Amino acid sequence: MTQTTNAGSGAEPCILRSFFKSGTTYTQSVHSCSQPLPAGAAASMNHIKRVGKAVLTLMLLTGCSTLPFIEVPSENQNSRVNHLVIHFTSEAFDPSLKALTQTSDRPVSAHYLIPRLDDDTYPYPTLKIFKLVSEADRAWHAGESQWFRETALNDRSIGIELVNRSGCASDATLSKQLKPLAALCRFEDYPSDQIGALIQLIQDIIARHPDISPVNVVGHADIAPDRKVDPGPQFPWQALHQAGIGPWYFERDKAFYLDWVTGNTLDITRAQSALALFGYPIDVTGEQDHQSQRTTRAFQMHYRPNDFTGLIDTETVAITLSLLNRYKPMLLETLQIPTHGVKKP
Numbered sequence: 124m125t126q127t128t129n130a131g132s133g134a135e136p137c138i139l140r141s142f143f144k145s146g147t148t149y150t151q152s153v154h155s156c157s158q159p160l161p162a163g164a165a166a167s168m169n170h171i172k173r174v175g176k177a178v179l180t181l182m183l184l185t186g187c188s189t190l191p192f193i194e195v196p197s198e199n200q201n202s203r204v205n206h207l208v209i210h211f212t213s214e215a216f217d218p219s220l221k222a223l224t225q226t227s228d229r230p231v232s233a234h235y236l237i238p239r240l241d242d243d244t245y246p247y248p249t250l251k252i253f254k255l256v257s258e259a260d261r262a263w264h265a266g267e268s269q270w271f272r273e274t275a276l277n278d279r280s281i282g283i284e285l286v287n288r289s290g291c292a293s294d295a296t297l298s299k300q301l302k303p304l305a306a307l308c309r310f311e312d313y314p315s316d317q318i319g320a321l322i323q324l325i326q327d328i329i330a331r332h333p334d335i336s337p338v339n340v341v342g343h344a345d346i347a348p349d350r351k352v353d354p355g356p357q358f359p360w361q362a363l364h365q366a367g368i369g370p371w372y373f374e375r376d377k378a379f380y381l382d383w384v385t386g387n388t389l390d391i392t393r394a395q396s397a398l399a400l401f402g403y404p405i406d407v408t409g410e411q412d413h414q415s416q417r418t419t420r421a422f423q424m425h426y427r428p429n430d431f432t433g434l435i436d437t438e439t440v441a442i443t444l445s446l447l448n449r450y451k452p453m454l455l456e457t458l459q460i461p462t463h464g465v466k467k468p
């Protein structure tokens with residue numbers, strides 16, 4: 124399409140606007156230039172094509188501050204967000220808000236912070252959700268992390284912090300078996316109104332980012348079990364699942380796999396492989412070493428919170444296999460373990 128521009132006539136403010144308007148698809152308005160177009164630029168399209176790069180230089184000279192663009196939304200795209208990570212802050216509301224929003228030697232943030240009404244430092248009479256980082260931007264909440272094949276979860280996740288003063292002393296044991304967390308940590312309950320607000324928030328987030336599949340709703344401990352224990356064993360994962368958020372297993376599958384594990388020797392290598400296939404960062408060593416105990420402990424706090432020693436046992440394996448059976452049955456078959464009640468397509 125050829126078109127003689129009227130740039131410089133006063134009707135169009137910028138040479139670039141005229142140039143791109145000569146195309147067939149012009150959908151985006153362009154920031155105006157601060158000065159009128161020089162007379163030499165008011166030429167035909169042929170001339171404009173010839174000057175090519177000079178247009179950009181001219182843009183700078185005439186004061187254009189923004190490059191124009193043509194917007195053609197592609198059908199082939201999705202949200203960059205496909206994980207959701209839940210944390211506790213380990214501190215009261217006020218220091219949590221400061222830590223998540225102000226500069227420091229160890230800067231951290233999250234997309235959302237949910238307080239609790241029984242916190243003396245929380246200044247409002249009703250529960251409000253604090254939005255700290257836009258969902259389009261990257262918050263610094265996950266740190267070094269891994270879930271299935273995804274590493275650096277900050278790039279692909281929404282992070283939610285819950286005000287909760289649970290915390291642990293450091294675990295520097297050199298013995299073969301890790302110290303029980305009960306001896307190192309103090310875990311605090313989550314009030315029901317705080318969890319209600321969280322469920323409502325996550326339902327909204329998942330509606331905006333439908334690529335967040337149930338298995339990709341995780342706790343910080345799930346994706347960084349060597350460093351983190353949050354949101355801890357008091358966090359009501361099963362209640363979230365009942366509200367349509369995150370995975371859980373069927374009891375009938377657990378009974379089936381308890382039988383299956385009981386009839387077979389407890390195979391630590393295969394149990395570690397099953398945890399890894401579900402998403403947990405664990406090295407398949409065949410040994411209940413420290414890294415295995417930390418990862419298994421994170422799994423147990425999530426799916427068997429009344430007993431989280433970190434040692435792989437028959438119930439832990441049965442729950443892992445039940446989850447794989449429900450959410451990733453094809454991967455279960457790669458372990459040469461039977462599926463249960465899965466309808467084949």
Ligand SMILES: [Zn+2]
Pocket residue numbers: 209210211264343351353
């Ligand atoms: Zn955390």
